[in-house]
Amino acid sequence: MVGRSYHKDMSYEHIIDRLVNLPTYFSDPVRVESVRPVGDHYKLRIRKSDGYLDEIVLTSREIQELKVVSEESNRPVDAELLSLLVESHRIRYAFSYDPYFAVSLSGIRTLPHQIEAVYEKMLPQPRLRFLLADDPGAGKTIMAGLLVKEMKLRYAIEKILILVPAALTIQWQDELLRFFNEFFMIVGSELDRQQAISIWQKENQIITSLDYAKQEDVRERVWLQKWDMVIIDEAHKCSAYTRRRSNRSPEAEKTKRYILAEQLALSPNHLLLLTATPHHGDDDRFSHFLRLIDPDLFPEPHKFQEESSAVRKFVFQDKDNPWILRRLKENLCDINGKRLFTERHSVTVPFKLSIEEYELYEAVTNYLNRFLVIKGTGKERQSIALTRTVFQRRLASSTFAIFETLKRRLQKQKEMLDELESLSPADRRKRLERMRGKLVDEELDEGDLDEQEEDRLLDEFTTSLEIDQLKEEISNLKDLVEQAKRIYEQSSDTKLKALEDCLKRAEFSELRDGRGKLLLFTEHRDTLTHIKNQIEKWQYLTCEIHGAMDIHQRKRAQEDFRTTSQICVATEAAGEGINLQFCHLIINYDIPWNPTRLEQRLGRIHRIGQTRDVYAFNFVADEAINGKPIVEGKVLRTLLDKLERMRAVLGKDRVYDVIGEILALNKVDLAEILRDAAYNPHRLEEYLDKIEGIDPDKLRQYEELTGIALAKAYVDFPSLQRSNYLAEEKRLMPEYVEKFFLSAAREVGLKIEKRADGLYRLPYIPSAFRSEQLAAVKKFGKPLDEYRKITFHKEDLERDIHIDAVLLSPGHSLYAVVDEKLFDKLKGFNGRWSAFLDVDAQEPYWLHFLELGIVGEPHNTLIYKELVALKENAKGELSMVPPDLLHDVSPNPQPFDQLPEFDIDKAKDFLMAGYQLQKRQEMLKERQERARVIQEYLEKSFDARIYTLQKRIMEVKARLALGEDVSIPSNLEKELEDLGRTKTEKLKDIAGFSIVRSGPISHIASFFVLPPGELSRFSEFIEFEEEKQKSEKAAMEIVIGYESNRGWEPEDVSPYKLGFDIRSLSPADSATGYRGVKRIEVKGRRRGQPIRLTINEWLKARQLKDTYWLYVVWNPTESDYQMVTIQNPAYQLEYAAKEIKPVSHYEIPAREIEKIGVR
Known part of the structure; x- marks a missing residue:
């Protein structure tokens, strides 16, 4: 039976290329690109607001009920709000131009070896499996925190687990919060068992101790979660070793810590192991430990001992291997090549015990040798050993310490005796057995116990089997307490x-x-x-x-x-x-x-x-x-x-x-x-x-x-110094963050007060800004109820009076919430335009702001996103410009009646065929190279094991051929088969890193930028373009010649719009290789003319401080020109600089330039 068709009567042309609301399908309006009948229904190809394409099927009734969203893209919107929207996008994806984005936002001063580890070794890896094994004091916690922050800002991770020794949980929580504004919940037994819903599932950022998480009833809940990143500090504590027994094949004996880490290492996209002591002098344990990084790369040492050693050396000899980094303390330097650590001196101070102190020492030692004799195995032996250790250490510490310890021990033993005497003989024995059963974890050593745990061990642990033994110990303890008290009170x-x-x-x-x-x-x-x-x-x-x-x-x-x-x-x-x-x-x-x-x-x-x-x-x-x-x-x-x-x-x-x-x-x-x-x-x-x-x-x-030894690496200082120059110049400036946040907060109704000391306070954060339904809260945590002192400048945190200040930046929960609220309020501004003014422009032009993405596998995973700006001149020619040019234009102050047209598809096509394609090729090349390196190592490791198994099987077959009564172990052939299959799957998985394709391009906003023209109020700011270009060109040539003659290396960087014109490097220091840098802004003017800097130039001068120079060349086109130089002009000329808001400039009178400048 053929169903009825309504297609010939149905009209749907009116919805093509229009925005429509589909509330039961999408939360925001979508654009219909095509409609195709399918039976009695219609297939719509739509483009979502994020630029992604999708397809849905609607019924005829749904088509009829579709509401077209009114589009007013030809009408201008509020310029200041549109600019605020663009700035929100620019800051959100600042990592695309600020290479050390998390550094800019965090309360830390990073060092070269930390930058190298995070930004050159770890961050570029599509799937991180890494051992950071630097010497103590290198700042591994800082590097881990920096990596977490950077990956969160890049939308690469969300659910993070950090496993540390129990004593370090608070330190980790404190440093991640203090330096990176990242709150991690510390989960222990009390908090874990209070929750109706699994806290491991509920919380996205958790710190817990290795020894809590390894417990069998806990680890199952931990393993159930899909962690994006797992970090293990003091990872060498996760140990395993080869157990060899007669008549049996060697086996891997794994501690509970190792089992926990091994299972966790299988699931997350990213794994980071931290330790300063990766091997502890045990080759077998070291080989097992490395398998936590990648069990397919590092062979099982109990099965492939020689191959395990060979693969390890092969990996370590490559300084660029993607799995391990180890730097020694004596090789760590600052950016100037100066050693980071001063000399240290050790002095032994011997002293002798008095006769009375020695007698007490001897008496306590005899007590230990009588009542705490080390015996047994496993937990019992470890418990006795640790109890003896604590007694001996307190005995050596002070007479007062051993006196108090013996007194508490005596009191607890007496209480135990009273309890036992109230029981029947049978119950007494059971009770004593329970007391002896209070044994410590055999994986713990004395360094793992805090003082409370030590006290509990001393108070409760007993080796007594009978009540008479306990009475005998109590009698001995009474004598010791009296002796210790007498010596403490009467002897020196x-x-x-x-x-x-x-x-x-x-x-x-x-x-x-x-x-x-x-x-x-x-x-x-x-x-x-x-x-x-x-x-x-x-x-x-x-x-x-x-x-x-x-x-x-x-x-x-x-x-x-x-x-x-x-x-x-x-x-x-x-x-x-x-x-x-x-x-x-x-x-x-x-x-x-x-x-x-x-x-x-x-x-x-x-x-x-x-x-x-x-x-x-x-x-x-x-x-x-x-x-x-x-x-x-x-x-x-x-x-x-x-x-x-x-x-x-x-x-x-x-x-x-x-x-x-x-x-x-x-x-x-x-x-x-x-x-x-x-x-x-x-x-x-x-x-x-x-x-x-x-x-x-x-x-x-x-x-x-x-x-x-082959894994020891040295920082490439010349390369890193250059990277540091470039990163400094592109760094997101806190002044822009501050300006944006204050404006955004005002728009979304958040009250901010300025303090007398120049910082800010937020006396009350409404509940709407703390809702757990907000995406920002889910990702960055809930803001506090109030903030008494906030700053946008990390330098403030280094001042004693501001030690309690909070650094507000894009990675902070409050910033993220305000940004989300603003984004929701201004979503109707997406793809709209407004009119702006550029005092230096000679003709109108467009600035188009678009977001482009690069995606990969699986499931169109976003691997890169960037806000780009295109300038379209009056002839319709397009060129890329830095997005921060939005700060060099200002809202047009007069009503604008024209309705200019722009073709955004033309801009998208230009971007797609040019920059996006180029970016995709760059990322593809980088990821292919990383995949190639990993595949090469894996193939060698797999091939070595496959060869060994084949050799073992061939040896058995040879013996069979000689008539020996042997058979090929079935497990060998199965292991060979499994290994071949694992190799194929693993290499295919790694090959997936090389799948990179262009993602969607979204139109954010367009600025129609006008020259000042005949507007009389701006006439005083208009410069004649031809004269200006000649002066600037002549001044640039003069300055470049001046720098070269002094032995420096100047480079013209003016086309890149960095906020200065020339980067000049000094000759390299003969000892350290360090090169000084000057960023020079060049101004060529007729003598007496004021000097104007754009807002971007002025803020860049503030940011770069002493490395920023202003070179002013008076009358540069004439033979009698004169040049004056000013170092750190934002500081030296701050008193004289006047902000001209309508044209986004700072103006400095010529007389002040003459007064401050050096000829």
């Missing part, structure tokens, strides 16, 4: 006396007269309280930082230390995440058993920004006054002395950066030695000899053997 504290004597050394002279600063580390809160009280009795001003303080309290203490206090007494809470480079003296009152902690502590003051040599004083007691040895002290002093001697081999500072690896390579487990030496003091000499025998050259040998 030899360690405190050593501290008092140390503060009299010459290095502390500034501290004594009130000018200096000292950071003093202890491992325990009790000791902190004890010595802080004593130091204050010595008339020093003190502050404290410890683990019980929240982030706000720590910040206040840090500020107190910087401004007021002389000595900051701190526990390990200040060992990570706090920057104190205004201090250059440190005392390690307690020596940590993990020597890497020494480097972490020193890193608080010996870091980028430190201007003085750093001195560290290490306190250690290695014997009593009667000559009896303190075994732990003997071991630690021997190690400290050995470290100082090793500096000659490894370099002055590097020994501290790699001490963990050196000990591992020499098979020295310091914590185990210290524990066993206390239990078996007769082995002390054996252990001291082992430490003396540490060979630092093993590190070099190992790094050469494994290939990690």
Whole structure:
């Protein structure tokens, strides 16, 4: 049966090439490009507001009910609002011309190695799988934050997971918020279990600890999410190793941390691993660790040991490999080639225990050797070892610390005894077993426990199996508590006396007269309280930082230390995440058993920004006054002395950066030695000899053997300096951001007040600006209820009085919300035009603003977007110009009655056939090269494994041919088949990176720009074009000649409209290769004429400061010309510059040029 057709009676021509509303299909009006009957229905090809094409099928009734949207594109709209719309687009896609966009928007001063890592190594990769393995202190957190910010601004990522050690969660949250305005939710057990809806699903930006997320009931929820980016700090903690057993094939033994990371690494588009110690001296673990980057690239070491080593070396020897970057601290320099780190000096301060202190040391050691004997395996052994370690360290810390520890332990054990005595014998045994069951995670070491966890371990853990054993321990504890109390209250504290004597050394002279600063580390809160009280009795001003303080309290203490206090007494809470480079003296009152902690502590003051040599004083007691040895002290002093001697081999500072690896390579487990030496003091000499025998050259040998030495990279300073010049010149200027935000906020009804100090406040943010329905809130988070102090200039954040200011920029949630609100309000302005004025124009012209995109796979993924500007002259000729030319024109002040016509399709075709095609070719070439490199490495890795499997199978077949009773293992043939299939799929996946095509082009707005003409109010600003061109050309030639004669290299950059005319580079410095730069704005005028700079030129002068020069050539076309130069004219001439708003210029009288200028 044939259905009835209405096509012959239906008219649809009236909707073709018109905007229509389709509310149940699209939220915004769409343009109908064609209509085609399909049976009883109609297929419409439509173009959406973002430029993308789509097809839908409508019924006849729907066609009849279509409403055409009234288009008034031939009528002008409000010029200021249209300009605001264009500026919104220009700033949103500023990354297309500001190569370091996130740097411009963040409260940081980046360094060359950070720029190289983010913008040259990581950001260009279509799918990032990267290990950043720089030395400590290089700023890996900053680089990760910069990468996150940049990728978010480019709409490349949204859902981000950061895994870190528990002690670093707050530091990461604080730095990402403080420097990048990025809020990440810290998720732990309490917050996770409170939620009805999975918080992993609800939140887009999460920080959590490795050891929380690895738990089996947690990791499943983490794995369920589709993360766009996963970052793992201290990633070497995710370890696996090869277990070899007789009569069985080797297997990979994976920790829970590794299993968590391995599964997470499979799903996200982008993975970043951070560590300063990638190998820890263990080749097998290192090989497994690298598989987290890409398991298809790095072979399984338990199956392909030789191939794993060969592939690793092959990858590492290429400095441009896309997987790993490692730079050493001694090679890091600033943009001028100056080393970033000052010298550091280490001094051992030995002291001797009194007879009474030694007797207490001996008694506590006997207690440990009786009641906490290391035995068992796994969790039980680790729990006993950690409990002993905490006791021994507190014993070495101070008499007060061990007294308080023993007292708390006694109280808890007595409470446990009371509880047990109320139970039946059977229940007692069960209760004791439960207490023994409170074991620590066997993957933890002593450095992973905070002081609260240490206290819990000391208070609750027991090795007692019977109630009589517990009673015996309590009796011993009572005696120890009495002994410790007597010594604390009645005997002199030899360690405190050593501290008092140390503060009299010459290095502390500034501290004594009130000018200096000292950071003093202890491992325990009790000791902190004890010595802080004593130091204050010595008339020093003190502050404290410890683990019980929240982030706000720590910040206040840090500020107190910087401004007021002389000595900051701190526990390990200040060992990570706090920057104190205004201090250059440190005392390690307690020596940590993990020597890497020494480097972490020193890193608080010996870091980028430190201007003085750093001195560290290490306190250690290695014997009593009667000559009896303190075994732990003997071991630690021997190690400290050995470290100082090793500096000659490894370099002055590097020994501290790699001490963990050196000990591992020499098979020295310091914590185990210290524990066993206390239990078996007769082995002390054996252990001291082992430490003396540490060979630092093993590190070099190992790094050469494994290939990690090949991965060391050096910053290309000449290339980076040039990139830095160009980036500075193209940087999004904060003045434009400020002007836009203030105007946009006014348009959307957000109240802003200017403060007396020049900054701004927003006393109230309405709920409509904080709605979770807003796309900006979903992406950047919810704005606060109020902002008491905001700025648009990162320099303000460096001033003490503005340390509490918030930097407002396009990456900030409030900025994004205001921009979204404005965009919604002005969406009717899209594709419209208005009239503007250009005082320098000689004839009318059009400025067309369009957005173009480049897309790839899968699903038309947007990989690039840019706002471009086209200038169409009176003849209809088109040319590209910088979009920021919109700031050099001003709204036409008079009514404009004409209705000029423009052909936007002509502009789109011009852009499509020219610049967009060129941009597509550039991106295609870059992505093809990156895909080629990855494919080349992958093919070599796959081929090596395939060859090995084929060889193993052939060997078995050869034995079969000789008549041996063997068979080919089925798993070998299956593994070979799977490997071949994986290779094909992986290479096909990588080839997808090379799919790049032109995306849509959208018309944003057009400016019809008029010359001043006969408007009398602008006549004084009109210059005769012919005379002006001659003067400018002559002046340019004079300035270029002048610069060349001085040995500089001038380059005419005036065609690029950068805000200046000439870039001039100095000769290279012979030592560093650094080249100075001058950006020169040239003005050729008749003597006595005022000098005018466009708004763009004036703001560029403000931005570039001392590198911006104004060269004025008087009478340049005459033989008696004169030239005057002014460095930093925005600063030197600010008092004289007058803004002429109608024509968007700043004007400076000639007499002021003569007064300030240098001839």
